[in-house]
Amino acid sequence: MGSATERPSHPPPRQFPVLDDCLQLGGVLLTRLAERVGRTPFYAYERDHVRSRIDLLRRTLPQGVQLHYAIKANPMPALVCLMAPLVDGFDVASAGEMKIALDAGMAPSAISFAGPGKSNAELRSAVAAGVLLHLESEEEMKRAAATGALLGLTPRVAVRVNPDFELKYAGMKMAGGAHQFGIDAERVPAMLRQLGRLGLDFHGFHLFCGAQNLSATAIGEAQRLCVDLALRLAEHAPSPIRTLNIGGGLGVPYFPGERPLDFPAVADGLHAVLDTLNAAAPGARLVLELGRYLVAEAGVYVCRVLERKLSHGQTFLITDGGMHHHLAASGNFGQVIRKNYPVAIGNRMYGGPRETATVVGPLCTPLDMLADGMELTRAEVGDFVVVFQSGAYGLTASPTAFLGHPGPAEVLV
Structure with a gap:
């Protein structure tokens, strides 16, 4: 199983000019990048890819749709600062993320806290x-009302709704049934009446059905249902809707056989959704909240081979990185059946003998695996293992304190 054969290399498709160069030039620039960082492992995120992805969305989305970045996808401060002038707002999920958003210069009125x-x-x-x-x-x-009274301020609020439908084909479902997120749709009318009595500043609704979806048809259907539900609930609201956040859920391909999302089809569907909203609630802002779709493909995780090991005929590449830095790539971040992220030997991308190998880290658990029985260029001690699609839910979604190993660096290139 571990024997090497001479075969042409077929690296995963790439879209990032700077990181492409690091890989295509025999690893010379990748090595220089590692020298610049000063150590492995590290994450590298490419500015140009983030800019081009947002530019594509701006050119494709109908006018009137606001684009927000969900900081939880990647809260690296330098990346968030890059995002600040490119998007219309930030969505945060903690006081720590709120501080990052404010420090990046985003206006408080353009930040939502879910x-x-x-x-x-x-x-x-x-x-x-x-x-x-x-x-x-x-x-x-x-x-929130008691807090406002204590501070002498009127809280700005929106109601997160747990709808009675789900996003089909979502990698992670977050609506349609019992969930810790939002208020069940049938209870929202009574809540809205109480919200009015409490004197809160009502702005609208937030509906988010699921994440990591590659079906434009399913996303479009969920968006239509979200707007229809929001407009029905708005009949019970203390004031007209000013904002409607319909979440995102747009996925990126991670695994063999997955096809990229047809985003133009999603944008086409949003034209009809926006028309419906504008007709019923003139002046309301439609917010598309994206995280993974903006940054996942803009990043790589790089670690170094420490040792080659043979066990029962199987080749293991033991690296200085692993699950504690990149939980998602290990298959322990919501995968039901483990699949390999796109992985390559970064300084041996083209030509050279191939082998089937399993890439593992230094942790004392069999869960610490970055690639399981994957065909790769034969790697030697000191070579770089590169995990693609690593710009979202990487470092901050990982158990970095486990076993006390040093954390990875992060760079924006």
Whole structure:
């Protein structure tokens, strides 16, 4: 299983000019990048890819759709600062993320704060800053009102709705049934009446059905249903809708056989959705909240081979990186059946003998695996293992404290 054969290399398709150069020139520039970082492992994110992705969306989306970046996808401060002038707003899920958004120069009025279990301290910070609170429960609504009274401020709020439908084919479903997210749709009318009595500044609704979806048809159907539901609920609201956040859920291909999302088809569907919203709620802003779709393909994770090991005929490449830095690539971040992310030996992308190898890290658990039985160019000690599609849900979604190994560096190139 570990024997090497001479075969042409077929690296994963790439879209990032700077990182492409690092790989195509025999690893020379990749080595220089590693020298610049000073160590492995590291994450590298490419500015031009982020800019070009947002430019594509701007050219394709109908006018009137606002584009927000969900910071949870990748909260690296330098990346968030890059995003600030390119998008219309930020969406955060903690006081820490809110601080990153404010430090990046985003106006408080263009920041929304979602997520269940907001602490009283987080509510005070959000109300004081003037960001838009996405209320996740009736109890949170009461605490927000009490916070406003304490500070002498009127909290800006939107109601997050748990709809009675789900996003088909979503990699992670977040609506349609019992969930910790949002208020069940049938309870929202009563909540809206109470919200009016509490004197909160109502702005609209937030509906997010699921993540990592590659079906333009399913996304379009969910977006239509979201707008229809929001308009029905708006009949019970204390004031007209000013903003409707329909989430995102746009996926990127990670695994063999997956095809990129047909984004122009998604944009076409949004024209009809926007027309429906404008007819019923003139002046309301339609917000598309994206995270993964903006940054996932803009990043790579790079680690170095420490040792080649043979066990029962199987070749293991033991690296200085792994699950503690990149939980998603290990298959432990929501995968039901583990699949390999696109992985390559970065300084041996073209030509050379091939072999089937398993790439693992230094942790004392069999879960610490970056590639399982994958065909790769034969790697030697010191070579670079590159994990593609690593710009989203990488470092901050990983158990970096496990076993006390040093954390990876991050660079924006």
